[in-house]
Amino acid sequence: MTNKIVEFKDVSVEFAQDKQKIKAVSDVSFGIPEGQIFGIAGYSGAGKSTLVRTINLLQKPTSGEVDVFGKTFFKKDGGAAEIISDKDLRTERRQIGMIFQHYNLLSQKTVIENVEFALKHAGLKEKEVTAKATSLLKDVGLEAYAKHYPGQLSGGQQQRVAIARALANDPKILISDEATSALDPENTNQILDLLKELNQKYGLTVILITHEMDAIKRICDQVVIMDSGKVTDLGSLVDVFVKSTNPVTRKIVGSDFDALSILSSLNIETKNRNLIKLVYFSTEISKPIIVELYEKFKVSASIVYADIEQFGAEAVGIMIVDLNGEAAQIKQAVDYLNGLDVEVSELRGEE
Ligand SMILES: Nc1ncnc2c1ncn2[C@@H]1O[C@H](COP(=O)(O)OP(=O)(O)OP(=O)(O)O)[C@@H](O)[C@H]1O
Secondary structure: OOOEEEEEEEEEEEEEEEOOHHHEEEEEEEEEEEOOOEEEOOOOOOHHHHHHHHHOOOOOOOEEEEEOOOOOEEEEEEOEEOOOHHHHHHHOOOEEEEEEOOOOOOOOOHHHHHHOOOOOOOOHHHHHHHHHHHHHHOOOOOHOOOOOOOHOHHHHHHHHHHHHHHHOOOOOOOEOOOOOOOOOOOHHHHHHHHHHHHHHHOOEEEEEEOOOOHHHHHHEEEEEEEEEEEEEEEEHHHHHHHHHHOOOHHHHOOOOOOOHHHHHHOOOOOOOHHHHHEEEHHOOOOOOOOHHHHHHHOEEEEEEEEEEEEEOOOOEEEEEEEOOOHHHHHHHHHHHHHOOOEEEOOOOOOO
């Protein structure tokens, strides 16, 4: 079993505003495995940032327990809160880097000085500081820009400087809170790929908070979906994006695998047709399924809709086909498909 680098146990966070209580996070429990890229997704206001801010106690929970690196940072269930000492928290926080939508760079300092600034308390000699900052800039592909000022860089490049700065103290966790939200799609993908590279090179655990589902699909190993302060789903990308039937999750992750929404958006009639939905995974994607159905059962399958989506390294295909043939043969064909690593659902009014 993988070690959990962060564990939330029944964590709740309440804010008092205008005599009203807002429950921003509501009894959330889950663990983040060490070394993963772990996505936290949901609409704006779902409580993602508030929850993640409890990791380094920038936000103290109202109740519940937060364990980080196997240590209890915060625990409160009824009685007084048990909180890590300020001194220990300062030390532990160096192990947790953060990047945000705004890069928060010092505009009067050069790129390398911005990174060096984060090494002020690292107890290194001046030469060592420069060497470390140079190597960090190399990691993020900006060694040629060391003497530039932030204002001379693009948004994507400024975010790279922020990443180098966040990694200055060799953190074990990097929290990325909407770090790509202000970037165009190309820069977004480059930053996401950089996070993946750093995850693989250093075993860095990345916690990726975003409302962009494509970002999650590109690099995450697992994802939690949050809505109104609660977790609605947790699992692998395929579990959540392809298999989840939770209506809240479906609304948030989109309807790419929801056959009835696809058919209705394309105005395709379902009545009096033998429509079936096939969802097939990497292992089956290259199989000539349609040909096999005809050769084995004399059942012809006309393709009504087909698409392939990429989830990290895994490709998942969806096909909606209209089967024609003898009723008994169609049944055998469906049984055959059920025996493969293909999910088969018949589309009769409801899925
Ligand atoms: N300091 C605060 N005081 C009062 N209410 C707050 C505070 N911080 C957050 N909230 C409220 O808590 C809820 C959750 O906010 P949070 O920022 O965690 O959501 P989010 O999912 O991260 O969304 P976003 O991406 O927009 O920040 C919102 O209703 C927000 O208005």
